[in-house]
Amino acid sequence: RKEVEQDPGPFNVPEGATVAFNCTYSNSASQSFFWYRQDCRKEPKLLMSVYSSGNEDGRFTAQLNRASQYISLLIRDSKLSDSATYLCVVADTLSGYALNFGKGTSLLVTP
Amino acid sequence: NAGVTQTPKFQVLKTGQSMTLQCAQDMNHEYMSWYRQDPGMGLRLIHYSVGAGITDQGEVPNGYNVSRSTTEDFPLRLLSAAPSQTSVYFCASREQSNQPQHFGDGTRLSIL
Numbered sequence: 499r500k501e502v503e504q505d506p507g508p509f510n511v512p513e514g515a516t517v518a519f520n521c522t523y524s525n526s527a528s529q530s531f532f533w534y535r536q537d538c539r540k541e542p543k544l545l546m547s548v549y550s551s552g553n554e555d556g557r558f559t560a561q562l563n564r565a566s567q568y569i570s571l572l573i574r575d576s577k578l579s580d581s582a583t584y585l586c587v588v589a590d591t592l593s594g595y596a597l598n599f600g601k602g603t604s605l606l607v608t609p
Numbered sequence: 610n611a612g613v614t615q616t617p618k619f620q621v622l623k624t625g626q627s628m629t630l631q632c633a634q635d636m637n638h639e640y641m642s643w644y645r646q647d648p649g650m651g652l653r654l655i656h657y658s659v660g661a662g663i664t665d666q667g668e669v670p671n672g673y674n675v676s677r678s679t680t681e682d683f684p685l686r687l688l689s690a691a692p693s694q695t696s697v698y699f700c701a702s703r704e705q706s707n708q709p710q711h712f713g714d715g716t717r718l719s720i721l
Contacts, residue, residue: 529707530706530707530708532709534709539697539715539717540714540715541699541712541713541714541715542652542699542710542712543712544709544710544711547709585651585652587709587710589706589707597642597654597703597706597710599651599652600651601649601650601651602651
């Protein structure tokens with residue numbers, strides 16, 4: 499079983515739509531969670547950390563469900579510029595390195 | 610703000626050649642790592658370091674060496690380039706194990 503799993507998509511949505519991605523992780527000892535955004539062949543950039551109580555940054559909302567071992571990312575009022583691949587990252591801070599990346603979910607926002 | 614700096618940005622090598630990809634960070638981060646990214650494969654960890662003088666293998670270490678003589682620098686050496694090593698290479702750093710990573714803008718490497 500893979501450590502971090504994401505639906506690769508692509509998710510094709512019209513401008514203004516709301517879209518949600520989920521990411522499941524297998525290690526219940528995981529401590530830290532992040533969403534990254536990656537544009538085509540460029541470096542991943544941190545979008546937001548995910549906190550236990552859930553957190554919001556503008557149009558973006560992240561949630562953590564420890565019981566079911568998944569995190570989610572909700573994007574409201576999608577913009578053309580939101581088109582990218584979204585990577586889920588899970589850290590197990592009890593081990594030496596253990597920063598696990600999902601393969602990403604591709605989002606295409608269309609006019 | 611320099612952050613994580615990778616050089617070169619592009620490189621073409623012939624099979625069998627060796628080279629070093631450079632990575633430097635100016636944030637005094639303890640953790641540094643090297644990834645390769647291939648189409649459909651996601652990011653795969655090559656080697657990582659949790660501090661100066663300490664390195665360890667990741668998921669795909671074969672054909673690569675690293676060293677960490679200073680906190681700032683973490684070079685990746687290709688010993689004898691092979692076409693299978695054609696990829697985009699990203700260096701990343703983070704302050705602590707529970708902190709997010711900062712990535713360099715990548716080195717696009719082609720092996721002919």
